[in-house]
Amino acid sequence: MNTARLARKFKELQQARPLPLAVLANLDAWLRVELTYTSNAIEGNTLTRAETAIVLEKGLTIAGKPLKDHLEASNHAAAYDWIKTLVKKKPHDIDGSVILKVHGMVLKGIDDENAGHYRRVPVRIAGSSALMPNAAKVPALMQAFAGWLAGKPKLHPAELAAQAHYRLVTIHPFSDGNGRTARLLMNLVLIQSGYPPAIIRTQDRAFYINSLEQAQTGGALDDFEELIGKAVERSLDLYLKALHEEEAPVRLDARQGKLLKIGELAKQAGESVPTIRFWVKEGLIDVARRTRAGYQLFDKTMLARAKHIRALQEKRLSLEEVRKKLATD
Numbered sequence: 001m002n003t004a005r006l007a008r009k010f011k012e013l014q015q016a017r018p019l020p021l022a023v024l025a026n027l028d029a030w031l032r033v034e035l036t037y038t039s040n041a042i043e044g045n046t047l048t049r050a051e052t053a054i055v056l057e058k059g060l061t062i063a064g065k066p067l068k069d070h071l072e073a074s075n076h077a078a079a080y081d082w083i084k085t086l087v088k089k090k091p092h093d094i095d096g097s098v099i100l101k102v103h104g105m106v107l108k109g110i111d112d113e114n115a116g117h118y119r120r121v122p123v124r125i126a127g128s129s130a131l132m133p134n135a136a137k138v139p140a141l142m143q144a145f146a147g148w149l150a151g152k153p154k155l156h157p158a159e160l161a162a163q164a165h166y167r168l169v170t171i172h173p174f175s176d177g178n179g180r181t182a183r184l185l186m187n188l189v190l191i192q193s194g195y196p197p198a199i200i201r202t203q204d205r206a207f208y209i210n211s212l213e214q215a216q217t218g219g220a221l222d223d224f225e226e227l228i229g230k231a232v233e234r235s236l237d238l239y240l241k242a243l244h245e246e247e248a249p250v251r252l253d254a255r256q257g258k259l260l261k262i263g264e265l266a267k268q269a270g271e272s273v274p275t276i277r278f279w280v281k282e283g284l285i286d287v288a289r290r291t292r293a294g295y296q297l298f299d300k301t302m303l304a305r306a307k308h309i310r311a312l313q314e315k316r317l318s319l320e321e322v323r324k325k326l327a328t329d
Helices: 003-016 021-042 049-058 067-084 096-106 135-150 157-171 178-192 202-216 222-245 262-269 273-281 301-314 319-328
Strands: 296-298
Touching: 003 157, 003 222, 021 049, 021 067, 021 178, 021 202, 021 222, 049 067, 067 096, 067 178, 096 135, 096 178, 135 157, 157 178, 157 202, 157 222, 202 222, 202 319, 222 319, 262 273, 262 296, 262 301, 273 301, 301 319
Parallel strands: none
Antiparallel strands: none
């Protein structure tokens, strides 16, 4: 993690504060949707970015989508709104009650029996060899975790946010909702430190999960910290760009530009349709939305992504190396 570069960009942002209210409002509205969409998508939520915006901004339901997916969207946005009310506090003020409150909001109406309560059963992460602590140890581990935060670790805010995230998911204190709660905690640490929240992109999902498992099974935390550092830097760049242009990014949906069918994307990228399907399956290419008939549609930024993937593969990079490169670019 290049903390020196993060510090330089943070200093530039600090010098520009207070930011224009219109810029802040637009950025916050965009981040609220984007953070909700990406965090839930990592866990398998089927709402697209555009559908998430409709649920949050218009309060409408999406035909054919599960009620659980709608609740996950509204719950995450509510939890994000709540952690922003704690902006005047500091990371060392975060204790177990804060984390339980966030978790309770994440699972509200989905699993009310377990929402806001530590797990009482053993858990395993599907597809992972990492072993989670015995449920009986969770309260003590969470107390120690809060004590670690209260001790004001001498870390850069991005490092502190990454380690807080890692430590929480490694304790795995809840029966469900650990990842979403950890990402909200990570962003609470960042905003209390004056940084903008960080987005773990959907295309980084596999690298994100693998880097966590790598550390949880005795490997280094470096890859995970590098991923979080890049996410923090993208958010700093987002704010600085919006400040310089006096406008926030605009969400892409079907009304803002023609989405490409998989055949169109393949043709324009010079690839076969099976290749694009494989890259989608591996999380290298993002699906912008799906039609009611189940057809995948892609925004035009995926054309450049496909060409970038091909260029990396021509350098004889393995699939995992390509995934890592995309995650850190």
